[in-house]
Amino acid sequence: MKYAWRNDAFAKVTGRARYADDIKMPGLCHAVPVYADAVHARLLRIDPEAAGKSPGVLGVFTAADIPGTVKFGQIIRDCPTLAGDKIRCHGDVIALVVAETRAQAMVAGDLVKCEIEDLPALTDPEQALAPDAILIHAELGTNLVNEHSVRRGDVSAGETASEYIIAAEVTTSRIEHSYLEPEAAVALVRPDGVVEIHGSMQHPFSTRRFVASTLGLPLAQVEVTGTPMGGGFGGKDDTAALVCARAALCAWLLKRPVKITYTREWSMRESYKRHPYRMRYRMGLDAEGRIRFVYVDMLADGGAYCSVSPWVTWRSTVQCCGAYEVPNVHCDVRAVYTNNVFCGAMRGFGSPQVNFAIEQLIEIAGQKAGLDEITIRRRNMLQQDSVTVTGQQLSGHTVSLRQVMDRVLAEIDYVNKRQNCSFGDPEAEEWYGIGFAISYRGMSLGAEGTDFNSAIISIQPDGSVILETGIHENGQGSESAMILLAAEHLGIDKNRIVYRRSSTSTIPDGGTTVASRGTLMGGGAVVDACHIIQDKIGAIIRRKLAVDPAHLLFREGFIYDEASARRLCSFNEAIGWCYQMQEYPYAFGVFKAPQVSWDEHTGQGNAYFTWVYGCQAVELKVVPKTGQVVLLNMVAAHDIGNAVNPAMLSGQFYGGMAMGTGYALFEEFRHQDGKGISSNFHNYRIPRATDLPPMTAIIVENPDPLSPSGAKGIGEPTNELMAPAIANALYRATGKRYLKQPIQPDRRGAFPQRPKENLSTPELGDGSLPESDSTDRIKED
Amino acid sequence: MAETVTINRHNYQITDAIMERQLLDWLREDLDLTGTKNGCNIGVCGACTILVDGAPRRACKLLLKDVTGKDVITIEGLTPADGSLHPVQQAFVDAGAIQCGFCTPGMVLTAYALLKKCPQPTPADIRQAIKGNLCRCTGYQQIIDAVMLAADRMTKQKR
Ligand code: FES
Numbered sequence A: 001m002k003y004a005w006r007n008d009a010f011a012k013v014t015g016r017a018r019y020a021d022d023i024k025m026p027g028l029c030h031a032v033p034v035y036a037d038a039v040h041a042r043l044l045r046i047d048p049e050a051a052g053k054s055p056g057v058l059g060v061f062t063a064a065d066i067p068g069t070v071k072f073g074q075i076i077r078d079c080p081t082l083a084g085d086k087i088r089c090h091g092d093v094i095a096l097v098v099a100e101t102r103a104q105a106m107v108a109g110d111l112v113k114c115e116i117e118d119l120p121a122l123t124d125p126e127q128a129l130a131p132d133a134i135l136i137h138a139e140l141g142t143n144l145v146n147e148h149s150v151r152r153g154d155v156s157a158g159e160t161a162s163e164y165i166i167a168a169e170v171t172t173s174r175i176e177h178s179y180l181e182p183e184a185a186v187a188l189v190r191p192d193g194v195v196e197i198h199g200s201m202q203h204p205f206s207t208r209r210f211v212a213s214t215l216g217l218p219l220a221q222v223e224v225t226g227t228p229m230g231g232g233f234g235g236k237d238d239t240a241a242l243v244c245a246r247a248a249l250c251a252w253l254l255k256r257p258v259k260i261t262y263t264r265e266w267s268m269r270e271s272y273k274r275h276p277y278r279m280r281y282r283m284g285l286d287a288e289g290r291i292r293f294v295y296v297d298m299l300a301d302g303g304a305y306c307s308v309s310p311w312v313t314w315r316s317t318v319q320c321c322g323a324y325e326v327p328n329v330h331c332d333v334r335a336v337y338t339n340n341v342f343c344g345a346m347r348g349f350g351s352p353q354v355n356f357a358i359e360q361l362i363e364i365a366g367q368k369a370g371l372d373e374i375t376i377r378r379r380n381m382l383q384q385d386s387v388t389v390t391g392q393q394l395s396g397h398t399v400s401l402r403q404v405m406d407r408v409l410a411e412i413d414y415v416n417k418r419q420n421c422s423f424g425d426p427e428a429e430e431w432y433g434i435g436f437a438i439s440y441r442g443m444s445l446g447a448e449g450t451d452f453n454s455a456i457i458s459i460q461p462d463g464s465v466i467l468e469t470g471i472h473e474n475g476q477g478s479e480s481a482m483i484l485l486a487a488e489h490l491g492i493d494k495n496r497i498v499y500r501r502s503s504t505s506t507i508p509d510g511g512t513t514v515a516s517r518g519t520l521m522g523g524g525a526v527v528d529a530c531h532i533i534q535d536k537i538g539a540i541i542r543r544k545l546a547v548d549p550a551h552l553l554f555r556e557g558f559i560y561d562e563a564s565a566r567r568l569c570s571f572n573e574a575i576g577w578c579y580q581m582q583e584y585p586y587a588f589g590v591f592k593a594p595q596v597s598w599d600e601h602t603g604q605g606n607a608y609f610t611w612v613y614g615c616q617a618v619e620l621k622v623v624p625k626t627g628q629v630v631l632l633n634m635v636a637a638h639d640i641g642n643a644v645n646p647a648m649l650s651g652q653f654y655g656g657m658a659m660g661t662g663y664a665l666f667e668e669f670r671h672q673d674g675k676g677i678s679s680n681f682h683n684y685r686i687p688r689a690t691d692l693p694p695m696t697a698i699i700v701e702n703p704d705p706l707s708p709s710g711a712k713g714i715g716e717p718t719n720e721l722m723a724p725a726i727a728n729a730l731y732r733a734t735g736k737r738y739l740k741q742p743i744q745p746d747r748r749g750a751f752p753q754r755p756k757e758n759l760s761t762p763e764l765g766d767g768s769l770p771e772s773d774s775t776d777r778i779k780e781d
Numbered sequence B: 001m002a003e004t005v006t007i008n009r010h011n012y013q014i015t016d017a018i019m020e021r022q023l024l025d026w027l028r029e030d031l032d033l034t035g036t037k038n039g040c041n042i043g044v045c046g047a048c049t050i051l052v053d054g055a056p057r058r059a060c061k062l063l064l065k066d067v068t069g070k071d072v073i074t075i076e077g078l079t080p081a082d083g084s085l086h087p088v089q090q091a092f093v094d095a096g097a098i099q100c101g102f103c104t105p106g107m108v109l110t111a112y113a114l115l116k117k118c119p120q121p122t123p124a125d126i127r128q129a130i131k132g133n134l135c136r137c138t139g140y141q142q143i144i145d146a147v148m149l150a151a152d153r154m155t156k157q158k159r
């Protein structure tokens, strides 16, 4: 067994790692948020008096105390740091109470009174665009956050060419990231006037923008440093940045260090969620089972604020047909404002929803055409040089969809086990099912935004190395991956490299650590910095030794002439010479993502510069009496390009599969009329150890020529296809399709038994959509 | 009248005035033992797991008066005095069981208590034992690997 390694393991396993709430300092005071029990209301008056007189209270602050801009947002500036005249969702914070102790602040928080005038609330996204809908943000004149579309080929021609057409409505739920550590931040104003923030957030630079905007300060006067983060999964951007901005506001006004630590209840109430989608699909196949067209209309509930809805929904359009070639596509997606808790980034970012739909529809359609689930996929899947639905040719990297799918099917012994599926057999004590799903995923930000990153390598006179990058450690092990890459390229032991957790003042803005771009973008910058160092060292060696090797080889602490394999010097000697000869062994490396292109009008373009391919499969059984699902086994394969840190990589697989399981089977942020019912882990269930089966991770490596390290990303691909794999397995266990997530299988007797299917001799299904979706038709009928 | 509680082999006097304090808050705020985490504060997530007389307990559900006269071990107390790692901790490191690390202290202590009771557990035993400790990052797979590895090493050590 090769042991895992990560640079922060010792600190974490001994409990020494200091997370944001663990920070203590002299004079630290504590702030808490105050909410109004309203979903949509005019905020007429806040009465801070009683709270202000409560023991230990140092201040009660409202929107009126904000010196800078009240509202901020990454795309649309619609989100108030503190609600001013209007409350738009149940998570809106109307005031902050600061006291000497947290307990005092809590007591006083309950004493803040406010006068509100309730307004009718809009909580059904389907109603958001009705002509008479109330407006969430009157100044915008509409509840439409954004719309995107893809137009490719001619859908009506595709329809004419189709033998089999299916239609279905698929819905997904709002889910909570459930990072184990709730939001927390410490802010202080330094003697030099700089506002310093230490917080649990996954994007220090976006946090800096929130803080600077709230306080009306230039960016350079705010320094944000990340702390070890107890999980993020995309969820510690806007809300976490707001918590930091509020701590900064209190610190600024009181000139004392202030800590805000969220309770789980506040975190669940206020933090943004994964967008629930309603998707209406129509798909047509020709007589050979080739997809001729896909027509899809999607509606995403964005909740009260925009956050990154336009980017999330954009990915849904680009990936709306899953990993298949489709010549004719008509796709529209809209995100709308409602008075629900807002939605934003979450691991997967607009793909788990569409994959849940498309990976079931492909099987339903295949069944109509008389093709089993393997054949229909093979017939339509993207291959080398295929053209995607946005007109991008998949070349320049290995399109390994077939490879990952075959690996998974072989590992789980799919074809043999498929014969044991129950399809709701009324005689059976237990229903067995097996299923899988495939996906492709555009890497990094794509046409969402500018995409570049940097790394600094500074080698000390004794040969030890300080490394930092613009990528943030979210717990995934990015620091360790960066160290391993630098160690490999400099040919030195990893233990000689110290990762410096960068602050916004020490390294340029490298964009947010999202979109599985950490290893790809940060790693690219590290490799560039290593090349710069190698060139500098090379020049010094040539001068010092008067040799002229064409290429140097850096290995195991020594430097060689690559051609003759002659050892020239040790790494430390070379560094010593650098300092003697006035050359700093220091480098600022940059990786700029290759150009992408996008035409917003047609929804066509080279959306992402590279893609990853994945397949996940699951075996399960259902207890017919109770509808209980027992997972037996899960297997995943993803093409990661180059596995920098295999143990951490496998951890991403398992974590993503587990999260996808929760999404499939039980996760749903429940709310009533815009007020959250789910408030903590007793009424929002995430997978426990006993909910999960043994998992197998298969790492496929086709190094990516466009990635300097060869590596791509993995965080999100692993979390975008377990839910449809489970849905497909449940179909083969129960004989019923579940197009609404989360899935609670019906108990025996609740639905008619379906005929048993075989892989080799599949039967023509009569369409397996529920009654309400019976718009499907077979043309020849 | 003050009573005593032992935390990581040190004795602390508990005065009447603080008997009603939550153990978790007291450990974190007064003793600066911040390895014990607060993930839910209602006894569901297991991030605050500590050992009370060797058994895993939730510090968020205990008051100081509940532990007077008892022996409490937190994650900080698991590490031997020489600064090396306990075999359970080392196994967590080696098996890649740590991601964000927020669940780790509670997981390690739960695993430690399991191995005391049951030195050679099956994966199913481990799942049962840690089912009260939530982890959002790892899918538990490498945590289970870690406990198996620790069990293996500790049994070999004894021989
Ligand atoms: S904090 Fe005690 S169980 Fe969650």
Ligand code: FES
Pocket: A180, A230, A231, A475, B097, B098, B099, B100, B101, B102, B103, B104, B134, B135, B136, B137, B138
């Ligand atoms: S490692 Fe993050 S919650 Fe377990």
